[in-house]
Amino acid sequence: MINIVVGNNLAHSLAELIKFQFCPVEMKKFCDGEVKPRIKNIRQSNWGILMLDIYQDENINDYLVNFFLLAARMKQSCKKVIGVIPYLPYSRQDKEFVKGEPVSGKIIAAHIEKNLDAFITFNSHNHRLKLNDLFSIPNYNISLFPELGEYFKKFPADNTLVIAPDQEARDFAQDFCQNTGFQYIVCHKKRNIYTNKVKLQLPRDFDLNNKNIIIVDDIIASGNTLMNLVSQIKKQNIKSLSFAFVHGLLVGDTEMAFKKLKPKLIVSTNTIFNEFMKVDCAKSLALLITNKNKFKLWNK
Numbered sequence: 001m002i003n004i005v006v007g008n009n010l011a012h013s014l015a016e017l018i019k020f021q022f023c024p025v026e027m028k029k030f031c032d033g034e035v036k037p038r039i040k041n042i043r044q045s046n047w048g049i050l051m052l053d054i055y056q057d058e059n060i061n062d063y064l065v066n067f068f069l070l071a072a073r074m075k076q077s078c079k080k081v082i083g084v085i086p087y088l089p090y091s092r093q094d095k096e097f098v099k100g101e102p103v104s105g106k107i108i109a110a111h112i113e114k115n116l117d118a119f120i121t122f123n124s125h126n127h128r129l130k131l132n133d134l135f136s137i138p139n140y141n142i143s144l145f146p147e148l149g150e151y152f153k154k155f156p157a158d159n160t161l162v163i164a165p166d167q168e169a170r171d172f173a174q175d176f177c178q179n180t181g182f183q184y185i186v187c188h189k190k191r192n193i194y195t196n197k198v199k200l201q202l203p204r205d206f207d208l209n210n211k212n213i214i215i216v217d218d219i220i221a222s223g224n225t226l227m228n229l230v231s232q233i234k235k236q237n238i239k240s241l242s243f244a245f246v247h248g249l250l251v252g253d254t255e256m257a258f259k260k261l262k263p264k265l266i267v268s269t270n271t272i273f274n275e276f277m278k279v280d281c282a283k284s285l286a287l288l289i290t291n292k293n294k295f296k297l298w299n300k
């Protein structure tokens with residue numbers, strides 16, 4: 001029996017890399033807003049991988065409903081279904097920050113895994129609740145920061161400094177620096193949960209003078225976090241400023257605001273399709289899926 005990958009552009013790349021059959025998805029929408037996806041060429045299969053592209057301005061709730069419907073349909077035709085969501089929505093609400101709020105991350109994960117045998121994502125938020133706390137099925141969280149780091153390898157190691165905006169971004173900076181030899185520092189961040197405004201503090205007495213600065217983060221949504229950091233960095237006489245991030249939600253005018261800063265480089269991945277994407281998440285995914293030691297499901 002064959003193995004299939006269901007989805008759009010990313011699924012197509014993945015299918016070619018791992019030599020599975022590609023089944024494109026047709027997306028339709030009724031005038032009242034209901035979504036109606038269809039898998040073309042669906043057939044009885046052994047393994048089925050579901051991976052839908054995410055676009056920057058896409059309605060993330062529509063995306064999720066499409067995913068739920070398609071996973072359920074695949075379950076009828078595939079012996080095992082692996083779900084891949086490149087950017088895991090709702091993962092930032094991993095706590096009841098204000099009394100009365102649902103812990104959305106946990107609730108959404110329960111719906112996602114309903115028809116799946118395994119789940120894969122990239123750089124899930126992993127702050128208070130880890131991916132393993134959200135899912136009860138086998139789950140994999142791929143870090144794309146080493147790939148992002150590769151992109152900056154030409155920067156001189158002795159003159160480049162990576163900045164993580166908060167404690168949670170420490171692991172991102174570490175992954176980013178692992179093959180580059182860059183040094184990194186971590187800021188202290190406080191977010192007002194009512195206004196969403198952030199306040200960042202650079203480590204004291206750190207000399208940024210004449211350095212190539214690269215700011216790394218997992219998600220860029222409103223850009224508030226980065227802009228706040230930039231306003232402090234710019235007070236010093238830095239050599240250049242660059243940004244590297246995995247999920248470019250880039251809501252509203254964020255892209256324009258970034259470009260106005262005239263950065264040396266802005267590099268993102270294609271977990272969310274945006275104009276700065278240069279790192280292809282399908283490659284890292286194919287490496288995981290074809291590694292029998294890491295991806296144990298094949299042996300079951």
Ligand code: R5P
Nearest residue numbers: 217219220221222223224225
């Ligand atoms: C927060 O904990 C995340 O790591 C990002 O720093 C945050 O989501 C960025 O959001 P924004 O661009 O809206 O400040």
